[in-house]
Amino acid sequence: MSEYQYYEFLAIDRPLDDDEQAEVRSLSTRARISATSFVNEYHWGDFKGDPNRLMERYYDAHLYVANWGTHRVMFRLPCDLLDPEVVEDYCVDDQLSTWVTDEFIVLDFTSEDDAGEFDFDYDAEALLSAIVGVRAELAAGDLRPLYLAWLAAYGAWERDEDAFERDADDDLEPPVPPGLGTLTAAQRALADFLRLDDDLLAIAAQTSPPLEAIADDPGELAAWVTRLPIAEKDRLLASVIQGETARVRMELLRSFRGDTATVTPVPTRRTVAGLLDAAAQQRVRP
Structure with a gap:
């Protein structure tokens, strides 16, 4: 097989209506398209659409792989759930x-x-479903x-x-963030997809401080909700009625x-060179 490209898009927070699906269909006659997904493989030719544009207008997640070594995954989130300045x-x-x-x-x-x-030994169609959970984790502050x-x-x-200029060493x-030693299944899938070396991660x-177990006690959560301003509750309820249940949650x-989070000490920041050198040393230890 001389060429292989795989495209997948997911609409998570809001399904596409009939007109939007028709607009997406105009970009590919062979793709499998539904109100919540777009999937297509190319063994010749190329996708006529712009993934960036599709993410801006319709979709919340996108995955792309090509047999020349490109791995790409994209997520769209509301800015009020993920601060651009933090990113x-x-x-x-x-x-x-x-x-x-x-x-x-x-x-x-x-x-x-x-x-x-x-690597054709794994199923491209299973990749995004394994990774997409990181979107909700990011939205929840992870x-x-x-x-x-x-x-x-x-x-x-x-x-x-x-890959980088030498001055990037510094x-x-x-x-x-806390919890790097105990990744979720979605985070582990993302790390593998981005070819993150296990020794470098270690x-x-x-x-990275241990991640405290997140136990959303129903009683504590209920008490917290009662303290929300009435106007805020009305806004959230209106969003649920409009079909934005996942976003509200x-x-x-x-x-x-x-x-309710516990404040943890901020670790001393290390240099890129220090991290890479330490990983190299760990690989040669007996």
């Missing part, structure tokens, strides 16, 4: 980029490996997916010595966990 700390050139469109922030995670080819993407971007330097890591996790959990 900016984790951006790395084209490997993790972001932009704001209307009330949304779009995250673009990319991994390139020109020396390798797509920043581990952003750190994993940042780390994977600089980890590519070990495979490609021209770049400092972004804030280290080194990075050394300064993420917003409430994010606010609740933010109000």
Whole structure:
């Protein structure tokens, strides 16, 4: 097989109506399209649409793989659930980029490996379903997916010595979130998709404090809800009626966990060179 490209899009917060599906259908006559998904494979030719544009207008998640080594996954979230200024700390050139469109922030995670080819031993159609859970985790305030993407971007330097300029050695890591030593299944899938080296992850996790078990006690949650302003409750209820149940749940959990979270010490930030050197040393230890 000389060429293989796989495209998948998911609409999570709001399904596409008939007119929107027709607009997407005009971009591909062979794709499998529903109110919540778009899937197509290309063995020749190319997709006529612009994934960035589709994410801005219709979809909340996108995955792309090609047999020349490109791995790409994108997520769209409301800016009130993920602060663009927070995300900016984790951006790395084209490997993790972001932009704001209307009330949304779009995250673009990319991994390139020109020396390798797509592994046909796994099912491309299973990839996004394994990874997409990180979107809800980000919306709930879990920043581990952003750190994993940042780390994977600089980890590519070990495979490609021209990936960064030498002065990037002194770049400092972004804030280290808790729980890097105990990733969720979706975060583990994201790390694998972005080709994050296990030794590098283990080194990075050394300064990551343990993640406290999140136990949303129903009684505590109910008491917290009673303290919300009436106008806020009305706004949230109206959003549920308009079909934004998933978004409302993420917003409430994010606010609740933010109000009840335990403050943890901020780890000392390390340099890129320090992380890469420590990972290299760990690999050669007997």
